[in-house]
Amino acid sequence: MEIRDFGFKFLLSVIVFFIVFTPSLLVALYQLPVDSSYITATFMEFRSTGKTPHFHSGIDFSTFLKEGVPIKAAADGFVRRLEIDLDNIYGNTVVLEHPDGYRTLYAHLSAFADKYEKLANMLREEFGSKRIVVEFLSDDLKVSIGELIGYSGRTGEAAQPHCHFEVRDKEERNIYDPLDFIDKKLLKPVQMGIILKDLIIDGKQYPYSENATYEFSGAYPRIAVEAYTELAKNLLGVKEIKVYFSDDLVYHIILDKLPMEYWEKPNLLYDEHTVMTSLVYRAYYKLYSDEDSPFVRVNKVKQYGGSNYKVSLEIKDAFGNVGKFSFNLQRR
Known part of the structure; x- marks a missing residue:
């Protein structure tokens, strides 16, 4: 009887853990908002558009440089908000x-x-x-x-027509990597x-x-590293970086969740050499931190x-790709 009780309690604790701590595993995968598309920007990339630098808080789907491409609901639900705007970041x-407790943004x-x-149109007239x-x-x-x-467009900060897609919690206090929710197949x-x-080592580039x-x-x-997922001709941000000194894990970044209060703090993740213009994107992830951050x-x-x-790096993206790199450091 004691063994059975223990087993039941263990099973119950596992179920509670998954319900409380891994909600995205319990929801059905979302469909793509754009048919037969691919990703052109990933979650938590650096952005310097708008009034202040910030994180890219979603993913971008290609609409093949076309306006007017149909954008579709990723799951059943209801409309919670419309933002009618041409010049703000989101347009x-x-x-x-959605019934699973999340919101999606297009x-x-x-x-x-x-x-x-x-x-x-009625509101614009008024x-x-x-x-x-x-x-x-x-x-x-x-x-x-x-x-x-x-329909796809380029309102807001968009340089080219595309669909920007986000997943947030119901209160919109946290933003999640949409690639953890969509059916990547x-x-x-x-x-x-x-x-x-x-x-970049001590401010010097190599x-x-x-x-x-x-x-x-x-x-x-x-140390800061310029790392990407190379997808077709696009360079995308990565999902996870592990840093080992002589096989000891000393630094670990996971970019899966962004509390809203950190949206305008990309300097916690990116080195000052990071550059974003309409033509250039060079992102340097810092592999050290002087203050705590959730990622x-x-x-x-x-x-x-x-x-x-002896430095070893393990870099992963949201698509399942893994890169392993190594180099040595010597104090001068």
């Missing part, structure tokens, strides 16, 4: 709420689906070109998975892989070379003493 936006739309566009946010307090405006909600197949281009030796000074190595899970770089370091 014209639809926010849906931005940069050129126009809404007809039944929402009529309302938007309020002009001002930013208009319409909150729906009931669930009357129901949508079905795959239903048309708008529906993405258009493209060749991809992890690349490591350059290193081209990366496997097993090369670089010098550092100071109490501990201040740094292990931070023991400062605790590791010595003058010579």
Whole structure:
């Protein structure tokens, strides 16, 4: 009897753990908002557009440089909010709420689906070109998975037409990596892989070379790496970086969740050499941190003493690709 009770309690504790701590595992995978598309930007990339630098808080789906491509609901739900705006970061936006407790956001739309566009036009006639946010307090405006909600565009900060897609909690206090929610099997197949281009050590830039030796000074190595997922001709941000000093895990980044209060703090993750323009994106992930942040899970770089370091990096993306890289550090 005691054994059976123990087994039941253990099973119950496992069930409770999954319900409380891994909600995304319990929901059905979302469908793509754009048919037969691929990803052109990933979660928590650096952005310097708008009034202040910030994280890219979703993923971008290609609409093949076309405006007017249908944008569809990723899951059943109802319309929670319309944002009617041309010049803000998001531009014209639809926010849906779903029975699983999450919200999805679709931005940069050129126009809404007809039944929402009529309302938007009425409000534009009354309020002009001002930013208009319409909150729906009931669930009357129901949508079905795959239903048309708008059309691709370049409103807001978008340089080219595309669909910006986010997943947030119901209170919109936290934003999640949408690639943890969508059915990635529906993405258009493209060749991809992890690349490591350059290193920054104590503020000095070096081209990366496997097993090369670089010098550092100071109490501990201040390393930043320029790393990407290379997808077709696009360079995308990565999902996870592990740093080992002589096989000891000393730093670990996982980019799966962004509390809203950290949205304008990309400097916690990215080195000051990071550059984003309309033509250039060079992202340097810092592999050390002077303050706590929710996406740094292990931070023991400062605790590791010595003058010579064998450094190993394990870099992963949200598509399952893994890159392993190594180099040496020597105190000068």
